[in-house]
Amino acid sequence: MTIGEALKAERKRLGLSQSQMTGNLITKSHYSKIERDLFDIRTNDLLTILNLHNIDVVEFFKKISITNQEENTKAYLAQLHAAYYTRNIKKIEQTSSKLKNKQLQTPELKNLEAQASLLKAYLTNSINTLSDKSKENIKKIIFSNDEWQLEDLRLFAIAISLFDISELNSGNYIMGGMTRAHLFPAVWVLGSGV
DSSP, rough: OOHHHHHOOOOOOOTOOOHHHHSSSSSHHHHHHTTTTSSSOOOOHHHHHHHTTTTOOOHHHHHHHHHHHHHHHHHHHHHHHHHHHTTTTTHHHHHHHHTTTOOOEEEEEEEEHHHHHHHHHHHTTGGGGGHHHHOOOOOOOTTTTTSHHHHHHHHHHGGGSSSSSHHHHHHHBTTBBBBEEEEEEHHTTOOOOO
């Protein structure tokens, strides 16, 4: 979400017109272009508008930060997958390096780093030579979330070859309180227990 989109969302939430949102601070025409991301807004004007309508500044910027982080995560994922499918090891390494250099290491970024590591290992036929420490770190990332999202499942699928069949059969890996029966109900019902 851009600043313009966030301002528009706040204005609509408050039920205000563009003129009411800006007061006498800037023209309606100029503000309209800010909401459509055609113009940038000066910091002082933004803070004045937020304060004028008692909009929490921290919460406002969290929306923008979270959305930008989600967009960056999607962009990194797209880069990794494009590099994998075109067998571009250098691009995987570059993306991995960017991920490692991020100041804020979120679970999503750690997941992407693990995916990059695995994709590179598959392309270089070195998946079997990953250190035990690397393998355990990847497994730790996979099982660090209580509730799995799509990216967690994707990482699990990519990393499945790291698991010994006995690890998967033992039931020692419990994901978000879900056992194998929850994750693989059709197989469990059939009685194979796999």
